[in-house]
Amino acid sequence: MTTHAQITGIGSYLPQRVLTNAELETLVDTSDEWILSRTGIRERRIVAEGQATSDLATAALSTAIASAGIGPGDIDLLVVGTSSPDMIFPSTACIVQDLLGLACPAYDVNAACSGFIYALHAGVTAIESGRAKRAAIVGADALTRHIDFTDRTTCVLFGDGAGAVILEAGENAGVLGVALGADGSGGDLLKVQAGGSAHPMTHEALDTRKNFVTMNGNEVFRFAVKAIPRATMEALEASGLTVADLDWLVPHQANQRIIQTVEQRLGIPHDRVFSHVDRVGNTSAGSIPLALDDLYTSGRLSPGNLVALVGFGAGLTWGAAVIRWTMARPIKEA
Numbered sequence: 194m195t196t197h198a199q200i201t202g203i204g205s206y207l208p209q210r211v212l213t214n215a216e217l218e219t220l221v222d223t224s225d226e227w228i229l230s231r232t233g234i235r236e237r238r239i240v241a242e243g244q245a246t247s248d249l250a251t252a253a254l255s256t257a258i259a260s261a262g263i264g265p266g267d268i269d270l271l272v273v274g275t276s277s278p279d280m281i282f283p284s285t286a287c288i289v290q291d292l293l294g295l296a297c298p299a300y301d302v303n304a305a306c307s308g309f310i311y312a313l314h315a316g317v318t319a320i321e322s323g324r325a326k327r328a329a330i331v332g333a334d335a336l337t338r339h340i341d342f343t344d345r346t347t348c349v350l351f352g353d354g355a356g357a358v359i360l361e362a363g364e365n366a367g368v369l370g371v372a373l374g375a376d377g378s379g380g381d382l383l384k385v386q387a388g389g390s391a392h393p394m395t396h397e398a399l400d401t402r403k404n405f406v407t408m409n410g411n412e413v414f415r416f417a418v419k420a421i422p423r424a425t426m427e428a429l430e431a432s433g434l435t436v437a438d439l440d441w442l443v444p445h446q447a448n449q450r451i452i453q454t455v456e457q458r459l460g461i462p463h464d465r466v467f468s469h470v471d472r473v474g475n476t477s478a479g480s481i482p483l484a485l486d487d488l489y490t491s492g493r494l495s496p497g498n499l500v501a502l503v504g505f506g507a508g509l510t511w512g513a514a515v516i517r518w519t520m521a522r523p524i525k526e527a
């Protein structure tokens with residue numbers, strides 16, 4: 194009998210500190226009107242002093258573990274998608290493993306904003322091959338740690354956050370199909386140059402601001418509106434489904450104009466495309482599981498629903514997963 198991977202638990206975490214467009218107006222030459230019309234973002238959350246990516250990941254994963262009705266000892270694989278790890282090593286996954294008391298292999302995957310889909314692919318592959326029974330998959334980033342708050346072209350876009358799911362082996366199909374892609378020739382379009390082996394964190398690197406995110410926004414936009422429909426179609430094809438079968442599309446929350454363009458290109462009705470980019474901005478690898486958790490906890494996902502998750506990011510990377518939702522609707526508190 195074929196073993197499938199199902200999502201049996203979900204959780205997310207946003208830091209408390211809200212950074213509004215009005216506050217950004219005091220930092221750089223920008224306006225609420227510009228940010229809203231070009232990106233759809235009103236506010237984002239940012240990490241507190243002393244808070245690291247592992248803290249966001251740990252909070253999201255502990256909620257996901259509780260929602261699956263299991264304990265940390267039941268998990269036999271932990272994969273964290275992140276491009277803003279706590280440090281070069283140990284991996285953020287190992288830090289989270291220790292904080293939550295897990296006893297399983299743990300590793301990070303760096304595919305920037307596609308990190309959650311890449312991590313999900315690793316978990317699904319491990320479960321379908323019989324190498325794992327319960328995998329914890331996390332997408333977490335504190336990318337504002339690498340943002341230049343004097344650069345108006347990037348500082349208005351990003352926020353921090355994390356989301357996590359528990360994947361379990363089962364007989365019924367949950368994750369139906371996953372499609373991944375990468376094109377390293379586009380690496381220069383979006384990068385943080387310093388801090389690695391090519392450009393160690395020297396005084397010179399800091400003076401030339403190589404420690405911050407740089408981006409060719411127009412080119413990344415053009416890439417995104419092609420990559421998202423293509424990845425979605427590939428994952429649908431792998432699942433034997435079409436766009437018309439989807440109850441929800443949950444795209445990476447980078448920019449409302451990208452989401453709108455993708456809606457049109459895929460021909461999917463607006464009310465089936467989830468967006469909360471206005472409240473969170475681009476949380477990188479945290480984005481897709483945060484959005485999925487918001488969709489779930491707000492009671493808009495029912496068992497049997499077909500959901501496509503799709504991301505794109507630095508690398509360049511992209512990926513999509515088609516899921517038949519199997520978790521019962523959340524119990525509303527009185």
Ligand code: ACO
Binds near residue numbers: 227306506
């Ligand atoms: N406030 C005011 N003006 C601004 C701002 C700002 N925050 N940022 C740029 N501008 C100016 C520019 O300087 C330019 O001025 P100019 O015409 O005098 O030169 C003008 O606005 C237009 O700039 P564009 O870059 O053409 O604006 P555009 O409409 O393309 O929007 C944006 C820029 C929002 C960055 C868009 O290109 C975009 O969303 N790209 C995709 C970004 C993205 O999704 N990145 C995440 C990838 S995922 C990952 O892996 C991290």
